[in-house]
Amino acid sequence: MVLSILQGARILATGSAVPDLCVKNEELSKIVDTSNEWIVNRTGIQERRILNKKEESIITLASLASIKALKNASMNPLDIDLIILATSSPNDLFGSAAQVQAEIGAYNAVAFDLTAACSGFVLGIITAAQFIQNGSYHNILVIGADVLSKWIDWSDRNTCILFGDGAGAVIIQSCAKEDNGILGFQLNTNGKEAHQLSIPYEKNYIIKTRNDILDINQGQFKYLHMNGKEVYKFAVSQVPISISKCLKSLNILPEHVQWLLLHQANKRILHAVANRLSISFNKIISNLNKYGNTSAASIPLALDEAIKDKKIKKDDIIVISGFGAGLTWGTVVIQWKC
Ligand code: ACO
Numbered sequence: 001m002v003l004s005i006l007q008g009a010r011i012l013a014t015g016s017a018v019p020d021l022c023v024k025n026e027e028l029s030k031i032v033d034t035s036n037e038w039i040v041n042r043t044g045i046q047e048r049r050i051l052n053k054k055e056e057s058i059i060t061l062a063s064l065a066s067i068k069a070l071k072n073a074s075m076n077p078l079d080i081d082l083i084i085l086a087t088s089s090p091n092d093l094f095g096s097a098a099q100v101q102a103e104i105g106a107y108n109a110v111a112f113d114l115t116a117a118c119s120g121f122v123l124g125i126i127t128a129a130q131f132i133q134n135g136s137y138h139n140i141l142v143i144g145a146d147v148l149s150k151w152i153d154w155s156d157r158n159t160c161i162l163f164g165d166g167a168g169a170v171i172i173q174s175c176a177k178e179d180n181g182i183l184g185f186q187l188n189t190n191g192k193e194a195h196q197l198s199i200p201y202e203k204n205y206i207i208k209t210r211n212d213i214l215d216i217n218q219g220q221f222k223y224l225h226m227n228g229k230e231v232y233k234f235a236v237s238q239v240p241i242s243i244s245k246c247l248k249s250l251n252i253l254p255e256h257v258q259w260l261l262l263h264q265a266n267k268r269i270l271h272a273v274a275n276r277l278s279i280s281f282n283k284i285i286s287n288l289n290k291y292g293n294t295s296a297a298s299i300p301l302a303l304d305e306a307i308k309d310k311k312i313k314k315d316d317i318i319v320i321s322g323f324g325a326g327l328t329w330g331t332v333v334i335q336w337k338c
Helices: 036-043 058-072 097-104 117-133 191-196 228-249 267-276 295-308
Strands: 008-017 022-024 047-049 082-086 110-114 139-146 166-175 182-189 201-208 215-221 259-262 317-324 328-335
Touching: 008 058, 008 117, 008 182, 008 295, 036 267, 058 097, 058 139, 058 166, 058 295, 082 097, 082 117, 097 110, 110 117, 117 139, 117 166, 117 182, 117 295, 117 317, 117 328, 139 295, 166 295, 182 228, 191 228, 228 267, 228 317, 228 328, 259 267, 259 295, 295 317
Parallel strands: 082 110, 082 139, 259 317
Antiparallel strands: 008 166, 022 047, 139 166, 182 328, 201 215, 317 328
16 A cells, blocks of 8 residues: 655664573473474474563563663653554453553553554554554554463464564654655455464353343453464465565565565465565564564564664665464565664
């Protein structure tokens, strides 16, 4: 989608945070019937970070990542107008963004959660860009944070080897139209395939109210369920189409892309998507070997690392794509303006 804008939006700074506990493949092979070799060959993952200290939570991780981004932007938290927390594992079903707002002292900011699993951060950036490009807000903090370890069945080798916990944050700021860095996007949802990847709520008992006036179904969320093969096929077929459509709408050729930053789910997916787009593997940004699939955190975590490593240069074109539960997937093309 080509944007018609009143003012430009650009990513000013990034930050990230992961739990201290590092769990290597060898340790997982003592919990479930798997091996380091299987996990590395099939996914590229070597280790992941897992939240296990009582005092740590998604709020701690999201706040730490945000404080680092604010520091890197030399920005006072009171200057943030809006906080968007992309997460599917909040501390509270009513949302966790408000608690992050309080924790970092961004008392002037409106704050809300955005739920779109592994596509959450891409949707967060695009949502923030709308508020900035139409002139409503100037400084927006977008956080991708997930703690899927609490929804994983740790006896299921199909899923427990894949996921890790983490948080990444970016500050998006308004700028002159000519300096706009959020160039365009392409988004999709296919709810007919929602059952391929979900953390379903199951009604499993009935509460009777006094005098039998009401029968109320109650229950709880189950463990994360994923049909890995189907999600794999969906990702390698649909993500390249989304990227191609987005680049075409912006008149950008794949050879003019400097970096391909995909949701960090599986190394084979990253390579298959790059292959289909004829984008060279050395343009892929990847850190999934260290963190696994951190859901909404994976893209900002990898972006922050690439910035720290000084890989990304001014005016580089970065193609960012998320995909996952929903099923939801999409692309945002940015130009680095700092
Ligand atoms: N260790 C050893 N063997 C295993 C393991 C394991 N951890 N897991 C599965 N296997 C076995 C299976 O039982 C199967 O054995 P069988 O042939 O005897 O039946 C064999 O290995 C092959 O299993 P597959 O499921 O076919 O393995 P595949 O190569 O498809 O890899 C994987 C599985 C890694 C899950 C892959 O399908 C994948 O990455 N899918 C996409 C996941 C994804 O992208 N998610 C993104 C969104 S996440 C979100 O939105 C929250």
